[in-house]
Amino acid sequence: MKLLIVVLLSLSISGIAQKIPQGNPKRMEDRILALGRFGANPEGGVSRVAYSEADIAGRAYVMGLMKNAGLEVHLDAAGNIIGRRAGKDNKLAPIAFGSHIDSVPGGGNYDGDVGSLGAIECIELLNEGKITTQHPLEVIIFQNEEGGLIGSEALCGILPATSLDLVSNSGKTIRQGIAELGGNVEKLSEAARKKGYYHAFLELHIEQGGILDKKGINIGVVEGIVGINQWSVTITGKGNHAGTTPMDQRQDAMVAAAKLTLAINRAATSVPGRQVATVGRIQAFPGAPNVIPGKVIMTLEIRDLSHEKILSVFAEIQSQGIIIEKETGTTIAYTLTNENLPAPTDPRIQSLVAAAAKELGLTTQLMPSGAGHDAQDMATIAPTGMIFVPSKNGVSHAPDEYTSPQDMANGASVLLQTILKLDKQTLN
Numbered sequence: 001m002k003l004l005i006v007v008l009l010s011l012s013i014s015g016i017a018q019k020i021p022q023g024n025p026k027r028m029e030d031r032i033l034a035l036g037r038f039g040a041n042p043e044g045g046v047s048r049v050a051y052s053e054a055d056i057a058g059r060a061y062v063m064g065l066m067k068n069a070g071l072e073v074h075l076d077a078a079g080n081i082i083g084r085r086a087g088k089d090n091k092l093a094p095i096a097f098g099s100h101i102d103s104v105p106g107g108g109n110y111d112g113d114v115g116s117l118g119a120i121e122c123i124e125l126l127n128e129g130k131i132t133t134q135h136p137l138e139v140i141i142f143q144n145e146e147g148g149l150i151g152s153e154a155l156c157g158i159l160p161a162t163s164l165d166l167v168s169n170s171g172k173t174i175r176q177g178i179a180e181l182g183g184n185v186e187k188l189s190e191a192a193r194k195k196g197y198y199h200a201f202l203e204l205h206i207e208q209g210g211i212l213d214k215k216g217i218n219i220g221v222v223e224g225i226v227g228i229n230q231w232s233v234t235i236t237g238k239g240n241h242a243g244t245t246p247m248d249q250r251q252d253a254m255v256a257a258a259k260l261t262l263a264i265n266r267a268a269t270s271v272p273g274r275q276v277a278t279v280g281r282i283q284a285f286p287g288a289p290n291v292i293p294g295k296v297i298m299t300l301e302i303r304d305l306s307h308e309k310i311l312s313v314f315a316e317i318q319s320q321g322i323i324i325e326k327e328t329g330t331t332i333a334y335t336l337t338n339e340n341l342p343a344p345t346d347p348r349i350q351s352l353v354a355a356a357a358k359e360l361g362l363t364t365q366l367m368p369s370g371a372g373h374d375a376q377d378m379a380t381i382a383p384t385g386m387i388f389v390p391s392k393n394g395v396s397h398a399p400d401e402y403t404s405p406q407d408m409a410n411g412a413s414v415l416l417q418t419i420l421k422l423d424k425q426t427l428n
């Protein structure tokens, strides 16, 4: 008898394990294509900037999917779409997951969409498996990610009031956009969730780089979203006649800028690590073929997962700058114009994501996110994790962005298994 019970028990345990469904590649592909019709551009991608007609229509489509999957859907005051699924114990903090469906102008069909539809896919799979989690679940579709993480900033209570009057890519201000989506700017503070409100937050997203595709790895376990520091660099020399001033009597700001650009590249490559440094824009003044530039204004951007690393690369650039000043008879001034601190993901969630992928027979790699995501805001209020799936040839923010149906389904499977693991875990 005892043996029979043990046999029955183990049969039923393995039965439950087999019942946990995996992402459906066909359903994900069908939905990606259906969502891609809203704002479709002639090149095969989408131009669905936040607050545009296409964005509003795409949101209606996604809300329909959420309601059909049985979620209780509402908009918060910022216009974020939130769909709730009750848990066994609704006093527990919800597990939240989601992404965005707005795009850059001339964008592709996968950035944000894979994570949004992947979150809905998890709900479909839970329904199909008749699984009720302990914790309530919240699918969140953030508004206006591409225009500066507006929806997630509002949800985390860190949207600066001054942002409301910024003009977005749709031509509408953020304030007008929120009203257009059905939010309420007057009650924006009601959208803000406090630290501890969520048990955890997860975001599935395409990698937007080429590492996973190149190496043939299924899943990226994101270590964190890199910090970004940007400076405006002004180099002052002496403008003079380009024909009559001998080479040894020049204080050429452009020559100093060229040397500094190379020094910036060296500073980022001469130490171990994945830090990146870029000069993205350079302007010479007065900007005439026959005048030695007396002034150059250029940008400097450094990104890394460690803020200290960013500062140490910058310190090396500054010390090289002092040598360049002497060599060229110029002065170099740096003004910090933007600073986004790195947002590390929760190491416990990284382990759960890696374990979930392994159980599904998928290969993984630990990697930073070089691009910004709503998850970086969510990391300020909740233990946060991110899951990457491969982007073909590393293309993103362009119409030929592509992730295969199987890769999308893999991402949804890993997302669901991670949610189920988090459901059994206390984190705080």
Ligand SMILES: [Zn+2]
Binding pocket: 100, 111, 112, 145, 205
């Ligand atoms: Zn995105």
